[in-house]
Amino acid sequence: MTLRPESYIDYPRWPQLAREAYSLDLSHVQEKLPDKVDGIVISGMGGSGIVGDIVRDYLSLIGYDKPIIVVKDLQLPKFVTSRNFLVITISYSGNTTETIRCFEECVKHNIPVVAISTGGKLEELAKQHNAPHVKIPKATAPRYGLPCLLYPTLRIVGLVEKSLESKIREHAESSIKAIEEAAEDYLTHFKDLSKRLVNKIVMIYIPQPLISIGTRFKNDMNENAKQPVVVCPLPESEHNDIAIHVRKFDFLEVMLVRSKSLEGTEYEKHVNAVEQVLKQYGIDLHLINLKGDNVLAEIMYGITLLGMLTIDVAHLVGVDPVKIEVIDNIKKYVSK
Numbered sequence: 454m455t456l457r458p459e460s461y462i463d464y465p466r467w468p469q470l471a472r473e474a475y476s477l478d479l480s481h482v483q484e485k486l487p488d489k490v491d492g493i494v495i496s497g498m499g500g501s502g503i504v505g506d507i508v509r510d511y512l513s514l515i516g517y518d519k520p521i522i523v524v525k526d527l528q529l530p531k532f533v534t535s536r537n538f539l540v541i542t543i544s545y546s547g548n549t550t551e552t553i554r555c556f557e558e559c560v561k562h563n564i565p566v567v568a569i570s571t572g573g574k575l576e577e578l579a580k581q582h583n584a585p586h587v588k589i590p591k592a593t594a595p596r597y598g599l600p601c602l603l604y605p606t607l608r609i610v611g612l613v614e615k616s617l618e619s620k621i622r623e624h625a626e627s628s629i630k631a632i633e634e635a636a637e638d639y640l641t642h643f644k645d646l647s648k649r650l651v652n653k654i655v656m657i658y659i660p661q662p663l664i665s666i667g668t669r670f671k672n673d674m675n676e677n678a679k680q681p682v683v684v685c686p687l688p689e690s691e692h693n694d695i696a697i698h699v700r701k702f703d704f705l706e707v708m709l710v711r712s713k714s715l716e717g718t719e720y721e722k723h724v725n726a727v728e729q730v731l732k733q734y735g736i737d738l739h740l741i742n743l744k745g746d747n748v749l750a751e752i753m754y755g756i757t758l759l760g761m762l763t764i765d766v767a768h769l770v771g772v773d774p775v776k777i778e779v780i781d782n783i784k785k786y787v788s789k
């Protein structure tokens with residue numbers, strides 16, 4: 454089955470964009486990277502900020518033992534200025550105020566910083582301050598350019614943490630195959646699910662270590678279909694969100710994400726428990742079984758499959774997935 458490019462925006466190009474982005478020349482970045490870091494900070498908002506969530510989940514699950522701080526804010530945490538962190542500032546447009554503020558803070562405090570964007574002010578500032586900048590290929594909108602933002606970030610992590618470089622390369626390659634598999638699986642097994650989600654609030658139960666998939670699904674549903682989603686991390690949601698299921702809500706659909714990477718861990722027990730209990734309360738659960746032979750592949754599988762789902766929901770409710778009028782409106786105020 455092939456993807457019709459006009460219906461799924463840039464998704465049909467994701468494998469190609471990922472390969473292109475992974476093989477960008479980063480020698481100018483490499484020569485400016487510190488020899489050793491105490492941790493990595495990734496700053497960005499929305500479709501750019503999700504890269505931080507993905508990298509955090511991925512590195513944590515492969516056993517990286519230094520802090521990975523995701524900053525979706527106007528400022529860096531104070532402790533970053535006094536430690537030897539590498540900061541990666543990501544903004545697809547290069548014009549997002551919050552990310553620019555974080556970049557400027559790095560310059561002010563002499564913190565090693567790399568900027569990633571398609572251009573914009575971030576590129577100008579990087580040039581002005583002699584900081585490395587990665588110019589990435591363009592997509593239709595930031596969120597559809599995820600591979601262009603993610604894969605260079607992973608390369609930079611591999612360059613600064615050399616012991617991880619070959620593992621990251623191997624995982625990146627199989628994650629690109631997982632993107633292809635997700636697109637196929639979506640069209641063959643999940644496309645019909647979009648009809649069930651029209652004008653519904655989806656609660657997505659997902660193990661905490663893979664929360665980036667839930668966050669991305671929420672953001673995609675918000676921006677593409679203009680619909681709310683509740684992200685329910687396990688185990689925390691077993692202590693609050695799950696309590697609501699004694700009542701029946703017509704506007705609710707429930708999903709549960711299962712991961713092979715977490716099989717045999719405590720999280721598997723929690724996923725099984727939630728599945729059983731929700732069934733006892735008559736919930737018609739939509740199970741999402743992640744595929745992929747490593748965590749990064751599973752994350753990209755889930756993100757691709759659920760992202761395409763949100764585009765179909767957008768088409769069914771009759772909204773333009775690309776347009777994000779309210780976000781653009783807000784940006785006019787805060788960038789003043």
Ligand code: PA5
Binds near residue numbers: 498502545596676780
């Ligand atoms: O996907 C989108 O369009 C948004 O979530 C943007 O990513 C967000 O507003 C930040 O903009 P940028 O990615 O250009 O920094």
